[in-house]
Amino acid sequence: MLSFHRAQLPNGLDIVAEENPDSHSTALGLFVMTGSRDESPKINGVSHFLEHMMFKGSSKYTWEDVNRIFDEIGAKYNAFTSQEMTAYYANVLPEFSERAMEHLSHLLRPAIRVSDFTTEKNVILEEIAMYLDDPGHRLYEKLMELHFGNHPLSMSVLGSAESIRQLQRDEMADYFRQRYGPGNMVLAATGRLAFDQVVKLAEKYCGSWPHVDAPRHQPAPLYKPQRSDLFDAKLNRQYLMGMTPGPSAQDERRFAARVLADVIGDSDGSRFYWALVDNAIAEDADFGFYPHDGCGSFYLAITAGPDRIEQAQKIALGELEKVKTDLKDDEIERAKNKLASSLVLQGEVPLGRMRSIGSQWIYNKEYRSLEQDMATLMSVNRESLQKLMVDFPFAPMTVVSLGPGSQGGAPEA
Amino acid sequence: MSERYLQHTFENGLTIVGQRMAGMQSAAMTLLLPAGAATDPVDRSGSATVLADLVLRGAGARDSRQLTDYLDSIGLQRSASVGVQHARFGCAALAERVVEGLATYADIVRRPMLPQTGFDAARDLALQALAGIDDEPRQKLMIALRAWHFPSPYGRNTMGEVADLEKLTLDLSRADFQRRYRPQESIISLAGNIDFEMVRGEVERFFGDWTGTPSGPIELLPPPGRFHHVQQASEQTHIGIAYPTVQETDAEYYAARMAVEVLSGGMSGRLFTEVREKRALCYSVSAGYSSLKGLGSILAYTGSSNDRAQAALDCVLNELHRLHDGITAEELSRAKIGLKASTIMQGESTSARAAAIAHDFFMRGRIRTLDEIKSAIDGVTVEHVNAFLAEHEPGPFTIVTVGPKELKLP
Numbered sequence: 162m163l164s165f166h167r168a169q170l171p172n173g174l175d176i177v178a179e180e181n182p183d184s185h186s187t188a189l190g191l192f193v194m195t196g197s198r199d200e201s202p203k204i205n206g207v208s209h210f211l212e213h214m215m216f217k218g219s220s221k222y223t224w225e226d227v228n229r230i231f232d233e234i235g236a237k238y239n240a241f242t243s244q245e246m247t248a249y250y251a252n253v254l255p256e257f258s259e260r261a262m263e264h265l266s267h268l269l270r271p272a273i274r275v276s277d278f279t280t281e282k283n284v285i286l287e288e289i290a291m292y293l294d295d296p297g298h299r300l301y302e303k304l305m306e307l308h309f310g311n312h313p314l315s316m317s318v319l320g321s322a323e324s325i326r327q328l329q330r331d332e333m334a335d336y337f338r339q340r341y342g343p344g345n346m347v348l349a350a351t352g353r354l355a356f357d358q359v360v361k362l363a364e365k366y367c368g369s370w371p372h373v374d375a376p377r378h379q380p381a382p383l384y385k386p387q388r389s390d391l392f393d394a395k396l397n398r399q400y401l402m403g404m405t406p407g408p409s410a411q412d413e414r415r416f417a418a419r420v421l422a423d424v425i426g427d428s429d430g431s432r433f434y435w436a437l438v439d440n441a442i443a444e445d446a447d448f449g450f451y452p453h454d455g456c457g458s459f460y461l462a463i464t465a466g467p468d469r470i471e472q473a474q475k476i477a478l479g480e481l482e483k484v485k486t487d488l489k490d491d492e493i494e495r496a497k498n499k500l501a502s503s504l505v506l507q508g509e510v511p512l513g514r515m516r517s518i519g520s521q522w523i524y525n526k527e528y529r530s531l532e533q534d535m536a537t538l539m540s541v542n543r544e545s546l547q548k549l550m551v552d553f554p555f556a557p558m559t560v561v562s563l564g565p566g567s568q569g570g571a572p573e574a
Numbered sequence: 575m576s577e578r579y580l581q582h583t584f585e586n587g588l589t590i591v592g593q594r595m596a597g598m599q600s601a602a603m604t605l606l607l608p609a610g611a612a613t614d615p616v617d618r619s620g621s622a623t624v625l626a627d628l629v630l631r632g633a634g635a636r637d638s639r640q641l642t643d644y645l646d647s648i649g650l651q652r653s654a655s656v657g658v659q660h661a662r663f664g665c666a667a668l669a670e671r672v673v674e675g676l677a678t679y680a681d682i683v684r685r686p687m688l689p690q691t692g693f694d695a696a697r698d699l700a701l702q703a704l705a706g707i708d709d710e711p712r713q714k715l716m717i718a719l720r721a722w723h724f725p726s727p728y729g730r731n732t733m734g735e736v737a738d739l740e741k742l743t744l745d746l747s748r749a750d751f752q753r754r755y756r757p758q759e760s761i762i763s764l765a766g767n768i769d770f771e772m773v774r775g776e777v778e779r780f781f782g783d784w785t786g787t788p789s790g791p792i793e794l795l796p797p798p799g800r801f802h803h804v805q806q807a808s809e810q811t812h813i814g815i816a817y818p819t820v821q822e823t824d825a826e827y828y829a830a831r832m833a834v835e836v837l838s839g840g841m842s843g844r845l846f847t848e849v850r851e852k853r854a855l856c857y858s859v860s861a862g863y864s865s866l867k868g869l870g871s872i873l874a875y876t877g878s879s880n881d882r883a884q885a886a887l888d889c890v891l892n893e894l895h896r897l898h899d900g901i902t903a904e905e906l907s908r909a910k911i912g913l914k915a916s917t918i919m920q921g922e923s924t925s926a927r928a929a930a931i932a933h934d935f936f937m938r939g940r941i942r943t944l945d946e947i948k949s950a951i952d953g954v955t956v957e958h959v960n961a962f963l964a965e966h967e968p969g970p971f972t973i974v975t976v977g978p979k980e981l982k983l984p
Contacts, residue, residue, distance in 0.1 A: 183597025185918050216841070224851060225842070232840035232908040235915030254915050283854035290879050291857050293809040294711050395807050397705045429652065430642040439631075439638070440691075441698035444706065466702065491647070498649030502667040505600050506651065510922050 165528050166356040168363075173344035173372050176363050177522050179514055179530075184352035187258045188515035190250035191265055192347050192523045194454075195340040197320075198244045198313035199377060204328060206320015207336050209242040210285050214333065215249065216240075217277040219267040224277060227268065234260050237512070244305070244314050245377075245454045246523055252512045255353045259362055266366035269341065278330045285325050292319065297462075300391075300400045300563045304460070307389055308404040308559035312382040314453060342373030349519030352511030379455045382406075386557040390567035398444070399470040399564035400463075403477075405555045407459040410452035410524040414552070416537045417545045422450035422459060423496040424546070425484055430495065432480045437463070443473040454524060459555065467566025474560075481555045488543055497538055504534055579931075579941050580770045586784055587758035590777050591931045591941055593765040595924060601669035601766030602928035605679060606936060609661040609754035611732040612792055618742055620704075620734015621750050624696045626654050626661045628747060629755070631692030634681030638692060641678070650675050656732045658724075658866060659936075661754075666925045669767040673776060680780035683755050693744040701740075704733050711808040712877060715976040719814030719873065722802045723972040725794040728866055756786020763932035766924035797972070801983050804976040811883035811977030813876050815890060817969050819863070821870040822937050828954050829962035830863070834872060835909035836901045837861045837893065842908060844893050849876060855886040861894075867937060872968070884981050887973075891984060894968045900960035910951050917947050 168176045196208050217224040231238050234257035240249040249268055253261045292298040302317050309315035348367070350359045384406055408414040426433040426448020437446035443465040451458045465473045507513035508531045521529055580592030614621045631638040645652060650665040650672065663682065665675055707714050721729040762781070764773050820826045838845050838861040849859045861874035874894070878886035920926045921944050931941045975981050
């Protein structure tokens with residue numbers, strides 16, 4: 162049976178764990194409440210660049226040691242950075258838990274050597290170039306920038322080639338000191354484990370980390386209806402995205418928002434699917450929910466031929482109006498059943514549970530068992546969705562498009 | 575075979591394989607049909623892709639919307655895709671739901687409606703997907719690499735060609751369905767919280783009287799050449815390298831597999847170390863083992879800014895050549911533990927196991943248990959791998975690039 166445990170070290174590091182004796186492996190993750198929204202424009206991209214530098218060694222280890230040690234224990238390990246969170250994790254066989262914990266702790270005390278910093282800068286520039294070859298990513302960056310305007314969520318995770326070239330090693334070290342305090346993190350462990358042991362290891366390897374206060378600015382976003390068309394003659398397809406306010410990651414209505422998003426725009430069987438993809442007006446038409454810290458968004462994403470994009474957009478926006486008045490119980494039940502299956506499947510894999518528990522704790526300082534999530538999901542009904550659409554009526558909306566059909570639009574900067 | 579595994583071939587040629595997994599609430603199903611791009615008719619590439627979409631647009635007594643609504647209502651997480659050798663349908667959910675869905679999957683692959691409106695939309699979507707390839711140079715590279723490395727028809731783009739798709743009609747698709755959706759060479763696999771007697775009975779009930787005609791062997795023709803450049807105005811030059819190695823059923827397979835792990839297993843892999851960590855020539859670099867029946871290959875990829883791409887290509891090639899000189903005991907030890915951990919972790923996912931045992935049966939005619947894989951990995955020695963590498967010099971290389979300018983090839 163699953164059991165939940167929590168503890169806090171004297172320096173403020175929260176430890177949360179869900180033990181599953183049926184698992185064959187252990188997943189460990191350190192989640193840090195920091196990301197591009199915590200950057201100033203001058204150092205934009207530092208959170209993500211720093212995540213790379215964590216793998217470049219501590220005072221004790223070089224980058225070669227870091228990579229070698231993780232591979233010696235057969236760990237499946239990685240890290241990711243978003244606008245508001247950075248996470249480092251390893252999935253290992255239970256007998257390697259201690260070495261994984263020790264190693265993760267070294268990762269989060271980086272040396273940031275100048276020579277490594279200079280070399281890795283070129284890797285980041287390659288990553289930026291790689292994403293420039295991905296129209297979906299280019300459009301998403303533009304959407305976030307425009308939708309959030311002066312709000313810090315508008316900041317790009319990767320930064321620009323220019324901001325990365327200008328970034329100094331000491332600016333990164335300062336950012337690290339300000340953001341990577343144990344009070345701004347959680348250690349999440351799932352799968353086969355003994356909690357006492359996890360706490361002991363955390364104490365041993367992370368107990369000396371100094372506490373720092375890492376407050377986050379929470380200005381209220383100023384949303385307004387707006388549209389931007391980017392012209393790119395090189396592309397064949399037209400890409401369109403829209404974003405509009407939704408509940409935050411802390412908001413109880415987030416469960417209803419997830420169900421509503423699937424009713425409207427799941428990849429199969431949703432309203433967008435029948436109105437746009439089943440008949441091939443669009444190749445893809447998704448509607449999703451994207452909760453953030455303190456605010457949230459719904460988004461739509463459509464890919465179609467340049468000659469069909471206007472029609473597709475009109476149909477999609479029409480569906481967003483229609484769903485407010487003719488929502489059916491059976492479509493809600495179907496969306497809930499699909500989401501319930503994905504909860505069960507994700508819950509059987511330690512890495513999936515670790516991500517869920519870690520990010521839940523980072524945002525809400527709350528543990529939710531799979532059963533609780535399931536019960537909340539199942540309690541969503543037509544009334545809650547209708548109320549949600551009164552609170553968040555899909556307006557104002559930011560719309561951006563990219564492709565060869567935006568003749569009137571500006572070339573992308 | 576232990577009681578955790580099931581394997582049975584019905585009289586009509588359909589095989590069921592299964593794995594019971596303790597502690598799981600879910601089950602997953604994979605259904606492989608001998609309807610991949612390799613058996614598309616010569617001038618009708620893309621047929622398999624259109625068909626795999628079309629069969630989901632109404633089957634049995636349910637029209638397209640009723641079918642989708644029903645599968646959604648029982649909460650099935652679904653997938654459908656077309657590879658070179660198979661059309662693949664998969665689903666996962668609470669175990670009893672997956673078993674409940676079997677009757678409907680029998681409708682889909684045996685009694686699809688194949689309606690005209692559905693055909694028009696499925697073909698239109700296939701053409702749209704093709705048009706999108708130019709917008710994603712990395713995907714474009716991988717398609718070109720396969721076309722120039724594998725013998726035809728294995729190197730075909732599963733998405734088809736515009737001219738062929740434009741010629742495709744509903745009648746041709748219906749005939750294609752009759753030919754390729756058949757029990758012979760089809761495999762249905764189930765993994766998770768399942769009762770073997772029950773699922774075997776259910777599969778027999780819904781698929782047992784399925785009939786069809788087996789087809790002959792595929793004639794393989796050599797690819798057009800080994801070096802190819804695709805002109806594209808992109809930020810990075812995308813580079814693909816492929817070369818043949820032993821196939822999955824070969825006695826040397828695990829030795830070959832370890833060599834790939836040393837090349838690209840973790841972040842201490844040679845490619846990541848040399849191309850990215852030391853020289854910062856790329857963000858993404860990797861090599862993997864690719865398995866088709868009768869053909870084992872290594873496929874490698876990197877993408878690098880246009881002015882640094884030559885250095886990246888040279889560096890990857892150098893690492894591939896260097897394998898010939900052998901690997902160290904430490905490298906092998908990391909490769910072994912890495913592969914073993916992956917194998918054990920695969921045992922935590924019903925979807926991963928359903929896919930793996932279906933693949934095993936197709937390749938070997940039997941399931942490999944997780945214990946068998948673990949002991950095969952344990953049994954590999956550094957002498958063994960190095961003897962293999964000394965005997966098999968990497969190459970000949972197929973090299974394909976997508977970018978604004980051609981690179982200098984060896």
